[in-house]
Amino acid sequence: MPENILSIQNLTKHYGRIHAVNELTLEVNKGEVYGILGPNGSGKTTTLGMILDVVNPTSGTYSWFGQPPSHHHRKRIGSILEQPLFYPYLTPLQNLKILSLIKEAPSTQAEELLKMVGLYERRHSKFSTFSYGMRQRMALAASLLCNPEVLILDEPTNGLDPQGIAEVRNLIRMTAARGVTIILASHLLDEVQKTCTHVCVLDKGKRLFAGNVQEVLQDTVLVEIAAGDMSKLQRALTDSPLIRSMELKQDLILVSLAENTTGSDLNAALYRQGIVLSHLVQRKKTLENYFLELLKSSE
Amino acid sequence: MIRLIRIELKKILSYRAFWLLAGFYAISLTFTLIVAQVIINKILLEAGKSAPIPLLKISLYQFPRVWNNLTYMAGYLNLFLAIIVIFFVCNEFSNKTIRQNIINGLSRTEFILSKLYLILIFSLAATLLIFLTGLILGLIHSKDVDIGDIFSNRLQFILGYFIEVVTYLIFAYFIAFLLKKTGLAVITLLFYTMIEQIIIWWKIPSEYVKLFPMKAFGRLVHFPKIPLPEIDGKSIHFQDYVAVPDSAIAILYAGLFFFLIYLLIRKRDI
Numbered sequence: 001m002p003e004n005i006l007s008i009q010n011l012t013k014h015y016g017r018i019h020a021v022n023e024l025t026l027e028v029n030k031g032e033v034y035g036i037l038g039p040n041g042s043g044k045t046t047t048l049g050m051i052l053d054v055v056n057p058t059s060g061t062y063s064w065f066g067q068p069p070s071h072h073h074r075k076r077i078g079s080i081l082e083q084p085l086f087y088p089y090l091t092p093l094q095n096l097k098i099l100s101l102i103k104e105a106p107s108t109q110a111e112e113l114l115k116m117v118g119l120y121e122r123r124h125s126k127f128s129t130f131s132y133g134m135r136q137r138m139a140l141a142a143s144l145l146c147n148p149e150v151l152i153l154d155e156p157t158n159g160l161d162p163q164g165i166a167e168v169r170n171l172i173r174m175t176a177a178r179g180v181t182i183i184l185a186s187h188l189l190d191e192v193q194k195t196c197t198h199v200c201v202l203d204k205g206k207r208l209f210a211g212n213v214q215e216v217l218q219d220t221v222l223v224e225i226a227a228g229d230m231s232k233l234q235r236a237l238t239d240s241p242l243i244r245s246m247e248l249k250q251d252l253i254l255v256s257l258a259e260n261t262t263g264s265d266l267n268a269a270l271y272r273q274g275i276v277l278s279h280l281v282q283r284k285k286t287l288e289n290y291f292l293e294l295l296k297s298s299e
Numbered sequence: 300m301i302r303l304i305r306i307e308l309k310k311i312l313s314y315r316a317f318w319l320l321a322g323f324y325a326i327s328l329t330f331t332l333i334v335a336q337v338i339i340n341k342i343l344l345e346a347g348k349s350a351p352i353p354l355l356k357i358s359l360y361q362f363p364r365v366w367n368n369l370t371y372m373a374g375y376l377n378l379f380l381a382i383i384v385i386f387f388v389c390n391e392f393s394n395k396t397i398r399q400n401i402i403n404g405l406s407r408t409e410f411i412l413s414k415l416y417l418i419l420i421f422s423l424a425a426t427l428l429i430f431l432t433g434l435i436l437g438l439i440h441s442k443d444v445d446i447g448d449i450f451s452n453r454l455q456f457i458l459g460y461f462i463e464v465v466t467y468l469i470f471a472y473f474i475a476f477l478l479k480k481t482g483l484a485v486i487t488l489l490f491y492t493m494i495e496q497i498i499i500w501w502k503i504p505s506e507y508v509k510l511f512p513m514k515a516f517g518r519l520v521h522f523p524k525i526p527l528p529e530i531d532g533k534s535i536h537f538q539d540y541v542a543v544p545d546s547a548i549a550i551l552y553a554g555l556f557f558f559l560i561y562l563l564i565r566k567r568d569i
Binding site: 037051052053055056071072073074077079081083086087088089090091093097098099101102103104 | 401406409568
């Protein structure tokens, strides 16, 4: 039995008539890197706000570490929500000291963390003098103070340069390797695909999908096919048990294969029906295809 | 409690604006208390020249009357303390650090308590400053100092002043928490004070006046008793004590406003 870290049950938030989050249910277990994926305005930040007690849910419940919510749990969670928030007139060290007093844990790693994110030289400068990228790095250092058991990152690479993005992803991997559970909200598919073990896809506050990233990617195989007689091919595919769905492109058909089916299985079956394929290419399944498929089917 | 106070002190002690504001308040306060007597006597001297009866020079600093005189005068500077409180509360909203504090592990109740403790510290510091100023001025200006005069029951004014300033600052805290913006909150506080004054002056029978918030906070220390000659055989009545019912009303109001702050932070998204 995996150890449950976060459990969300039917969490809902309405702003007037807008349903920012709608009956969301999900489970995060220890050691997972859990991606919450969705376009802008899909309810990611609102969801994180609710489980961190800064947004009051309209209905639904959540629990941390298998217990009802309490502010003591948040002391074990490092979080960055939206933008980095610090006292602008204080230095990084002073800001981290306040943080450690709130978390009731020693701030002994403060200098080490500032070194890690490259802000050690600026440890005595006021936060207000920092550039956007430096603020993001500062937030990252703050989220790692006091050895959190869970790390919550909301769009952590937003506004960073390519080097910064690579560093953040590396940091996420290193942190995950230490056994820290990570919850990452992002609208970047690539980011989720590269860093996450599990994913939940949100759109308009609704959960479209939740599961293991590798399973999503292995689950279905996409192939492009074409034949001399396209209409005959299309008819043959319509009733075929070998495929899950198909999509007509200009001069070829994009087919998503059923479970445990390969491109050659499909080719053999079509050949038996007298259809000779002139084109068969297996496409690498990416989360992006899957994501777009999901969004399409939800409309 | 100690942890919350440490957090609050960390937030302000390295902030230059805090030292500017606090320094300005402390200097204005001691300066006002020290020059008040000189100015009043100058006015009395001028007025005495044309008055039918000679006006006596007054001494503000004689024990034990010094406590009533100084705490009354200090009350005029409470607005400045209220502005400092509003500034620090609204800062948490404009920097959104209230959000980050709660995300990091402070409970909502702990957050509003931490600011309440800050108010208690400000009030204690102001009261202590007045006490020390009074003690020094009194020792300089009193002949034949009797220890019983210094620590007489007139010291109730020091306690009265403390209650007055704490309750008034909690009211300012409530306005700041409600409106979240420094400028707006300060203007509202001033505007409310004015409106209340107008309503009272216009319609309210005098026995109910003390039930109004600003009156409740502002009237714990009354105008000090001064040796005025009797006019038409009647002397003007001075309340030269801090009334317990008045204090109770002020404390009840402060409790009510703090409860409203509690409801606000419970109900609001932060």
